[in-house]
Amino acid sequence: MTNSQGPMNQAINLRSKFGLFSEHWAPRVIAQMNDYQFKLVRLQGEFVWHKHNDTDETFLVIEGSMVIEFTDRVVELNRGEMIVVRRGEAHRPFAEYECQVMIIEPAGVANTGDTGGDLTAENDVWV
Amino acid sequence: MTNSQGPMNQAINLRSKFGLFSEHWAPRVIAQMNDYQFKLVRLQGEFVWHKHNDTDETFLVIEGSMVIEFTDRVVELNRGEMIVVRRGEAHRPFAEYECQVMIIEPAGVANTGDTGGDLTAENDVWV
Numbered sequence: 001m002t003n004s005q006g007p008m009n010q011a012i013n014l015r016s017k018f019g020l021f022s023e024h025w026a027p028r029v030i031a032q033m034n035d036y037q038f039k040l041v042r043l044q045g046e047f048v049w050h051k052h053n054d055t056d057e058t059f060l061v062i063e064g065s066m067v068i069e070f071t072d073r074v075v076e077l078n079r080g081e082m083i084v085v086r087r088g089e090a091h092r093p094f095a096e097y098e099c100q101v102m103i104i105e106p107a108g109v110a111n112t113g114d115t116g117g118d119l120t121a122e123n124d125v126w127v
Numbered sequence: 128m129t130n131s132q133g134p135m136n137q138a139i140n141l142r143s144k145f146g147l148f149s150e151h152w153a154p155r156v157i158a159q160m161n162d163y164q165f166k167l168v169r170l171q172g173e174f175v176w177h178k179h180n181d182t183d184e185t186f187l188v189i190e191g192s193m194v195i196e197f198t199d200r201v202v203e204l205n206r207g208e209m210i211v212v213r214r215g216e217a218h219r220p221f222a223e224y225e226c227q228v229m230i231i232e233p234a235g236v237a238n239t240g241d242t243g244g245d246l247t248a249e250n251d252v253w254v
Binding site: 014075 | 142158182183184204
C-alpha cells in the first residue's frame with residue numbers, strides 16, 4: 001500500500017530516514033498513526049521558549065543528548081530516553097551537540113507552539 | 128509533577144523500564160500523551176492473528192528483531208525500525224528470539240484486538 005507520502009505498511013528505518021536531511025530544527029514526518037505524526041528532527045543549539053496549549057508532546061532521543069528546560073527544572077534526555085511534555089507547559093529544548101530526536105504529536109502542531117518566529121518550521125514535510 | 132502512575136514530566140529510560148519486567152506478550156505502560164499510551168512489551172514466539180478495527184497501531188523495535196505477518200506479506204523489523212499497522216488490517220507478530228518493542232496506540236486497546244483468547248493481556252498496567 002502506498003499513499004501520497006510514500007510507501008506505508010512497511011518497515012521504516014529511523015537511521016536511514018535521518019540520513020535524508022541535515023537541517024536543524026526542521027521536523028520531517030516519517031509516519032502517521034490516526035491523526036498523530038512521527039517526526040524526526042535534528043537539534044543543535046538553543047530553541048525558543050514555547051508551549052502547546054492544545055496537546056501533550058513526546059520527545060524520544062534516538063542519538064545523542066539534549067536537555068529540555070522548564071520553568072522549574074531542567075531535564076536531560078539521552079539516547080533511549082523519552083519525555084511527555086504536558087500541554088500548556090512552557091519548555092525550551094537545547095542541545096550542545098547535534099541530537100537526533102523523534103517527536104510524536106498530533107498532525108499540524110507548530111514546532112514553536114504559541115511563540116512563532118524565525119524558527120517556525122514548515123509543517124507536514126515528509127521524508 | 129506526579130500522578131498515580133508515578134512521576135511524570137521527567138526522563139523515562141526505556142532500558143531501565145524493560146528491566147522491571149520479564150513476561151512475554153504483557154504490555155507495560157510507561158507514559159501517556161493525551162489519550163495515547165506508550166507501552167513496552169517483550170515478544171517471543173508467535174502471537175495470534177488479530178486486528179484493531181478502530182485504530183492504527185505503531186510498533187517500534189527497541190532491541191532485537193521481530194516480524195509482522197500480514198495476509199499478503201511479511202515485514203521484518205529490526206532495532207531502530209518501526210511500522211504503523213493500519214486499522215482493520217489483520218496481522219500476527221512473531222519473534223524467534225526475545226524482542227523488546229514499544230507499542231504506541233490509544234489507551235484501552237486490547238493486545239489481541241478482536242480475537243481475544245488466552246494471550247489477551249490486562250490493560251493499563253504501568254511500570
